[in-house]
Amino acid sequence: MDDTTKRLLHRLIRRTSTEMLKTTLGKWGRLTMAQRQSLDFTQSKSALTEELLTLCEKNGWTVKNVAELEMIHVIDNPNQGMWHAYRLMDPEDDACSVELTQFKERFKTHLSEVVRHVSVKTKKHTDEAVWIRIAWGDTFSRPNHLKPTYVVYHLQTPYVFVTSLTSKQKPLLSQALILSTRYQGFKDANLSGRKLTAIRDLLMKQYPLVFPTNFSSPVAEKDQTMSNPCIIKEQDGLEAKRLQMARGAFGDGVLPQLESAVYKLETKFKDQTNRIMTEREEPFRCVVKFTSTNLLESFRQCAASGIVSPPITPLFSSIPLKGKNYFALKDKTLGSSP
Amino acid sequence: MSLLKSFNNFPALNTANILLVENEEQFQQSLANALVEAADAIVNVRLAKSLPVPTKNEESRPRIDLVVFIINLTSELSFESTEASLKYLDCGYFLGKVCFMLTNARNASIPPERLDAVRKLASLLHCPLLFAEDQTPDGVTNAAERLLTILKVAAGHVPMTTALYMSILTQCTVLPDIDQPSFD
C-alpha cells in the first residue's frame, strides 16, 4: 500500500460527508456486507480513514481501486470543481455511429500512444454520458492519481466537459478525443461553471426554452382583474411588456444555475480631453465580470423588475442563446469574436 | 407625456386620490392595498413607476391630491429615478402635496451620503420625509396610516387645515451631522 493510495483515500474521506460516504462505499461494491456493516460511521473521520486503510491492506487493493471509489464519488457529486465545456468540430461521416465500447477502446489506445504513463478509467453513467478519469504521467513519472482530469463526453454529441485540465495536457486530450470520436476539430466553447449539470443543460439546451413571439402570452393579462378597483396602475402596459421581454430572452421555466459571466472588452480609448490615452497604440482593455448564485435568474429578475432598462442587451440574452459565458468583445463589432 | 397638474380636475365628494411613484414597484402594491383597507373615505390609489404618467389615462385620472415618491435607500437608481420624475410635477404640488417615503433606512449597507442627498432634496422642496418599515406587515400598515393622515389634509377632509399648513409643520430640514453629538 503506497503513500498515494493513502493520501487519495484520506482526501476523499475528508471531502465526503459521512452519509454520502456510506452510499458511495455501497456503490463501490468492493467491501463485503460484513465489512461494510462493521464500519462505525459515527466515529471521527481520521479514525474511519484508519479503519478503511486497514481494510484496504487486508483486501490488497491498489491505487486503481481507490481511484474507482473517487470516480464514483465525483459522478455522484458533479457540482464540484470548475468545469469547462469544449466542442468537437467538423464530424466525419461515421461520427454519429461511434458506440461506447468502440469509443472506449479507441480513446485508451490513442491516449496511451501519445503519453507513456497514463491511467485511464471509463464508466458509463445512466444518461448518455461517458465519464473518463485520466491520471496523467509523463515519460519518466508514474501517473499522478492525486491530480486526475475528469472528462464527460456525451456520445453522438459534439460536447465535452472537462475539469482540471492543464494547458500542457490539453493538446493530448484533444487529439485522443478527435481520433476516437471521428471529429476533426476541438475547440473551447467559452462556457464554464461549477455546476456540470447547469453548463450541460445550457449547452445542450435541456431546459424550458421559449420561442420569441410578438404576441403577449395569456399569463400577462390575468393579474389586472385580480386587484382592487381603487388601485390603478398608470403604466400597466410597461410592466407586461417588461415581463414579456424577460420571458422572451430567458424563458419562464427553471434556468440552469450559471455562476458567472465574463466580458472582455478590447477597444480604442476615445476621449478628446485625454490625449495620452486616446493616442495610445495599444488597445484599451477591460474585463467585466458578473457573478451570482444563479446568474441567469438574476438577469431575468433585473429585466422583469425594471432595474435593467429595456431592451435587454444582446450581451445578456446571448448567454442562453449561444451557450457561452465568456465573451471577448472587439471594437465596433458587438458580437463575440472567437 | 403629461405634466401632472394639481388643479386640472374637480375634487369628488368624500374621495381622496393618491399617486405612489416607485421605480422598483415592490412596496407600492402592498402599500396601496393597505391604504385602501385602512381608509374610511374612498381612496383611489394610482401606481406609477416613474413620471411622467402616460397621456392616455388623462381622461380617467382624477385630481391627484398627494404624490408620494417611494425611495429604496439601498438602490441608487431609485433615488435617481425620483429626481428625474420630480421634473414632471406641476409646481402647485410642492405646496404640501408631495411627500417622500424612504425604505431600508436602517440597513447597514447604505452609504450615509445617499440619505443625506435625499434629505437635502426633501428640504429643498419643503416636503415631509417619512420612513417606512416595508418588511413587516405592521410597518406597511403604519406607513399607510401616516400617508392617510397627510392625504386627508391634502384632500381637504380636515377642517381648518390646509396642505400648505401641514407641510410647514412636517417639512424635512437638513441637519448637521449628529453622528458625534458633543455638548462641550
Place this chain on the structure above:
Amino acid sequence: MATGLNVTGPLISDPSFPSDQSVSSRSINKSLRVAEKERRKLEAEDPFVLALKYFSDVEAGTPVIGNDEFEKNLVQVEKVAYSKGLSPEGISIMLEFSMSLRMGNAPCVRVLKCLIPATVVPQEAVVRAVAWLCVGKIPISAQVLFIKWVLTVFDMIDAKDQLRAIYGFIFNFVTEENLCPFICHLLYLLTRKESVRVFRVRKLLELQSKLGRQPFLLHLLSLYKVFCPELVTLSIQSRMKTGFRNHNAPWKSALIAVQKRSGSQVASSTSLPFMIKEKTTSRKRKHCLEFPTMSGSVNKQAQTEPSVSKRVVPLVQLHSFAQLLKNMHCVELPAQMGSLLGSSLALHYLDCVQDESALLRLNFWLGYALHEEFLFCGDGGSSQNLEEAQQFLNKLLFTQDFLQEGFSSSEAFLYKFLRVWDGSLLRSQVLGLLSNIPVIPSIKIGQFLFEPLMQLFFTSSLFFKCGLIECLNNMLSKWLCWNTVYCLEDNLDISPNKSHTSINMTLTDFKDSLMELVHFVGRLASVGLQLEGYNSLLLSFILDFYETVCDMFVKYELPLVLVPPAGVFYPALFATDPVSVDRLAYIMYRYQVNLTEAKSHRKQPKKACRISHHTLCDFNHYMSVMVNCLWNSKMFEPDMGIQLKEELLLKANIPEYWESFNFIHHPAFLSYAVDFHHKCWPGRQDMNLNSIKYSKPWTWYLEYLYSQGYDGLKQFVLVM
C-alpha cells in the same frame, strides 16, 4: 520552557474525591486506594493525557508535515476541547506549545482556535504567552488571534494581578499597527489608576496623531482621563462612537456549547440571581441581542490567601447584598459589561460606585449593541428578531428605571434612531427610552429632539400623538426630579457628582431647556388638537402634561411658571366632556397656588423667582375668561379673548348668548343641569334652567356638581 509545568500528576483533578488522610476506616481506605490506582492507570492510558504529554514534551523543530503522531494527538486534543473544554493545565500546555512555535507557525493558529477553557484559564499561562509574544517570532496574524483569544476568555482568567504587573510590556505592543486595536481593548480591561502614566498618555497621543482619531485610542484615553484627569488634557467628547468590538467569533459557538454542556457545574457557581438569559438554547442567529451572561473566574488564589492586599472579588461571586457591601472596595468587573444589566446586584453596585470606569465601559458596550445590532442591522430589520429586540429594550428600560437615569449611549442611539424611525417600530420601548433621556441644552434640543418628533407627530395617528405627549410628560417630570435631587442650594448649580448622565449645566440653562420643552409641547398640543378635531383623548393627555407643568414651583421648587397656550386653554374650556373642564379648573387652581407661592417668595433672595410679567398677564386673562364664562355668564364681553360682532351674535338667534357657557348651559354640564332641575323641582312640568341661577339653587347646584366628583371645579371656585 515546558519544564516549569507539572504534567506528571493527574490532569483532571476530581474535587469529589477525598484525600486519604480524611478517611479513618482502613477498609474504605484500601478500596479508595485501589480506586485511585485504577484511576491513575486509566488516566495513563487516556489518549487525551497522552496527547497533552506529547505536546508538553515534543522537541523543537519536529516536522509537522507527514507527522501522524502530531496529527493524531492534536485531533485528540481538539476532540476534548470542543466537547468538554480543556482543563487549566491543558490550556497551559497547549498555549505554551502554540506560542513557543516549537513545531513552526503552522499548528500555532490551529491550536489557538481550540483553546476552549472548561473552567478557568491560569494566569501564568497567559503571562508566559505574552512573554513569547515579546520574542517576536510569531506571525502577526497569530499574534492578533492570541490577543483576541485573551479578550474572549478574559473573564475566565483566574487572576489578573500578574497581568497587571506586566502592563508595561503589553502596552509596548500598541505601536504595532495591526495589534493596536486589540491591545487597546486589553489595556482597557486591565487599566488601573496606577497604570496611567505620563509617558503612556504621550505615546497614545502620538499614536493618535499618526493614526487619526481612532475609537479604540479615544476610549483608552478617555479611561485614562477618568482615572487621571490632570494627565490627559485632550478634550474628549462625552458621546463617542461605539468602541471596542467583540472579537470572540472564532470561539464563540464552541465556548457556548462547552458552557452549556457543563452548565450544571459551572453555572451554579457563577451565575448571579436574576439572570435574564433564560432561553438561549433555542436561539440560533447571527444578531446577538441578548445580554451576555456573567462568566467570571473562580479566583482561587484570592480565596486561599486573604491577606494579599490587592485582592479582588469578581462580581460574579457575590450573591447577596451583604456580600456586596463587604467587598465593595475590591469588586472586579467582568469583561463583558453587558452582563451587569442582567443582575440587580450589579446594578446596585453601579448605582453607588464612584468609579466612573464601570459606567463608561457599560456605555461602550451598550452603544455598540444598540447601534450595530439593532439600529443598523445588516438585513434592514426583518421581523424575526423583533421580539428579541423588544425584550432587550425592555430590559434596558428596567435597568434605567432601576438606576433612575438614562445611559448616554442609549441617548445617542435615540437621536439617530428618531431620524429614521417610522413611528411604529417598537413604539412603546422607544418612547420609554426617550422619556429617560437627560436634560439637553436648549440650543441642541430643537435639532436633536423637536425636529424629528414634530415630523413624526403631525404625520402619525392619534394614538401616536397621545403616546408622544405622555412620553414628553414623563420626560418633563424626570427632568424636574433630577433637578430637585441634584440642585445644590448654595450655588444653584446642577452639578451632580455623577456627571455621566446630565452634563454640568447651570440653573439658567436648565430652565431654558425646560422652557423649550414646555413650549414645544404647547405647539404640538395646539396644532394637534386642531388636526384631530379636539379629540378628548388627546386633550386628556395634554392636560396630564399641564398638570405637571402647573406645579413646577411648589412640587419641584423650580422658579419657573409657564401657562398653557390659548390653543390648549380654549379647547379645554369649551370641551364637551365635563372631565376636561374639571381638569382645566384644577390646573388653573394649581397655577393660582404656585403663583401666589412664588410671589410670597419674591423677597427671599434664595428662592429668587422672577415670574415674567407676560405669564402673569396671561394667567390673569385666562382666569377672568374662565370666571366670566362659567360663573358670571359674561361671555363675549368686550375685553375678553373671544370677540364677535354684536350683529353677528344677534343673527345667530341664540337667546341670551352670554349665558351659553356658564355652569348651567355649558355643553359639558347641560345634562347635569337638567338632571339637577329634575331632582330639585320634581313636580315641575316646564323646564326653566335659568331658575337654577338664583342664589340658593345655585349653591345647591354647585354642591351637586361637586358631589359628582368634580373636585377641580370645587377647588377652582374656592380660590376664584
